[in-house]
Amino acid sequence: EADIYQTPRYLVIGTGKKITLECSQTMGHDKMYWYQQDPGMELHLIHYSYGVNSTEKGDLSSESTVSRIRTEHFPLTLESARPSHTSQYLCASSEGKGNSPLHFGNGTRLTVT
Amino acid sequence: GQNIDQPTEMTATEGAIVQINCTYQTSGFNGLFWYQQHAGEAPTFLSYNVLDGLEEKGRFSSFLSRSKGYSYLLLKELQMKDSASYLCAVRPTNAGKSTFGDGTTLTVKP
Numbered sequence: 001e002a003d004i005y006q007t008p009r010y011l012v013i014g015t016g017k018k019i020t021l022e023c024s025q026t027m028g029h030d031k032m033y034w035y036q037q038d039p040g041m042e043l044h045l046i047h048y049s050y051g052v053n054s055t056e057k058g059d060l061s062s063e064s065t066v067s068r069i070r071t072e073h074f075p076l077t078l079e080s081a082r083p084s085h086t087s088q089y090l091c092a093s094s095e096g097k098g099n100s101p102l103h104f105g106n107g108t109r110l111t112v113t
Numbered sequence: 114g115q116n117i118d119q120p121t122e123m124t125a126t127e128g129a130i131v132q133i134n135c136t137y138q139t140s141g142f143n144g145l146f147w148y149q150q151h152a153g154e155a156p157t158f159l160s161y162n163v164l165d166g167l168e169e170k171g172r173f174s175s176f177l178s179r180s181k182g183y184s185y186l187l188l189k190e191l192q193m194k195d196s197a198s199y200l201c202a203v204r205p206t207n208a209g210k211s212t213f214g215d216g217t218t219l220t221v222k223p
Contacts, residue, residue: 033210042215043156043200058210090155098143098204099163102211104155 003027006091006105013081014113021076021108023091032074033102035090036060043090049074081112115139117214119201124220125191133186133217135201146211147175147186148200156200159186188219196221 004025013019025032034047045058049068063085064078074093078085088109092102116138125131137145144163148156162168162177162184174187188195198218202211 040198040218043213045210045212048210059212099161101146101158101161102148102156102202104157106155 004091004093004103004105006089006108008108009106010109010111012111012113015080015082017081019078019081019110021089021091021110023074023076023105024072025074025093025103025105026072027093027095027103028071029093029103030071030096031094031100032068033092033094034058034064034066034074034076035092036062037088037090037107039088047076081110083112086110086112115203115205115212117201117203117212119199119214119217121215122218122220124222127191127193127221127223129191130187130189131191131219133188133199133201133219135184135186135214137182137184137201137203137214139182139203139205139212141205142179142203143206144204145175145177145184146202146204147173147184148202150198150200150216152197159199191221193221193223195219 007022030051032049035043044060046062047066049055090107091105094100118136147159150156160175167176172189177184198216200216201214204211
């Protein structure tokens, strides 16, 4: 069973607020990812990291930023939330091997009013 | 670029067999994954194929043909709990990130 945790599970926040979505994994995985998914829609990669102090932007442009100071922790920050940021944010991790699947957290459902 | 195609929706009857197809065109290939995602939940890993052929895991099997850029997920003895979205994902390179298809929403009816 995967050990990857996201908090908060649900968040409702006003426009202009700064928010940080937390993601932690206890599996020692080097690779971590953030995906954005609207209900019933496809997963879009917005950020990824292959190790400490390594972060890259994904396929979908995002106004969020990430950091990777510790292997187990990969937080995502929105400096100024907007209604267009309303979505579900899924964090995932994987081992370094090519056949390693993604292990997903339960997600954070963000609503910006 | 990466392009992955799956049918949007499928419906099947409890106890039946259903095949969900996935075709892909990617700049490289280092494996194809199938994930299951129930509504409102996170995706969970089902199967992985990197060589041509069939991989069987209980009621679920996955097939790959690299020359055709084609995979399918076969679900046998369907149960109501199999109603979910099934995501096909391709990893283009060994170190690369996976690209997901739009997913196929399967509805299992009594």
